[in-house]
Amino acid sequence: MIFDRKQQRLLLEGKEYSLEDIRRLIAGGAEAHSPASWDLYLFLNEWFNDSPVITVHTSGSTGTPKELIVRKDQMMQSARLTCEFLNLEKGQSALLCMNLRYIGAMMVVVRSLVAGLNLIVRPASGHPLADIEEPLRFVAMVPLQVYNTLQAPEEKERLKQTDILIIGGGAIDEALEAEIKTLPTAAYSTYGMTETLSHIALRRLNGPSASSHYHPFSSVKLSLSVEDTLVIDAPLVCDQILRTNDIARIYSDGSFMILGREDNVINSGGIKIQAEEMEKLLRPFISVPFVITSVPDQRLGQAVTLLLEGERDTEKIGNKLHELLEPYYRPKYILTTDCIPQAGNGKVNRAECRILAKQILTTFYPHMFKSLS
Structure with missing residues (x-):
């Protein structure tokens, strides 16, 4: 894996791009590129600049959206953890189909840069596999994208040909999880947030190792606050110990379940x-x-x-x-x-x-x- 940003190149749909290549593409103007490609080029231009940090946005799903300044070296450590866990290797294909304003999409690109994955780019839409022809090694989606994909027979077939699917950015309901269990694809639900630079734990949704528990990366230490909310110590990706609003239960093997959010408790x-x-x-x-x-x-x-x-x-x-x-x-x-x-x-x-x-x-x-x- 490559952690020196000056040495990194993006393998984009089979063609390698350097920072100089990206800058030439940007110089051609937005009208010369698809909106999804343009967003990617702008992100790469910011990724390759001299600054050690980058700005990301929280979703605002439980409160006011906010900007966070995060370190690029920690983003690369997060990418390494995921790539090692999922055995992602140089040249394997990864699909970018989410909004690059958010950390989940950014990390798809960073994993590609660090591990040398071949990035395939599609717009952030409800049907990301609509025109995908080649089998994919790795795909990251939000639950709504997975749901829509499973409703379209051709897209569902393409998902079946995908080796690994991770799902983040929202809860997976029981009906969707039941349908995911029928897929040959290795499917995982992720646990994490913008502050942890994407996920720090995964839960297998199907196959012999399917579980109702999330399993954290080995470098992550978890505990509970007095209010039973999850406390995360993930020094590779976050400088501070993070007290979440997620009410959790931790088990003796280190795995955990999320029961809900503290701020979603209604006192009636x-x-x-x-x-x-x-x-x-x-x-x-x-x-x-x-x-x-x-x-x-x-x-x-x-x-x-x-x-x-x-x-x-x-x-x-x-x-x-x-x-x-x-x-x-x-x-x-x-x-x-x-x-x-x-x-x-x-x-x-x-x-x-x-x-x-x-x-x-x-x-x-x-x-x-x-x-x-």
């Missing part, structure tokens, strides 16, 4: 409800996109709220929830919206969901809504 009348756990329970019974959120409530503090995408029979769904859930867990409100808010990388934007739910209630149901504010 003193009962603490984990939004993700409720969503997991309800997913088999609700066929449309939805999210469990909350609104301020004078009596309860926070009122559990079900936000559904599209016009739906809320009375029928409410009756089903009455059967499934204990009284304290039943949503006080069932609301509909044209579209569930999402962040730029396809994650549900939970902060925006809370704002939207409150707006819907105050606008259309003011007689029902008694807010704390």
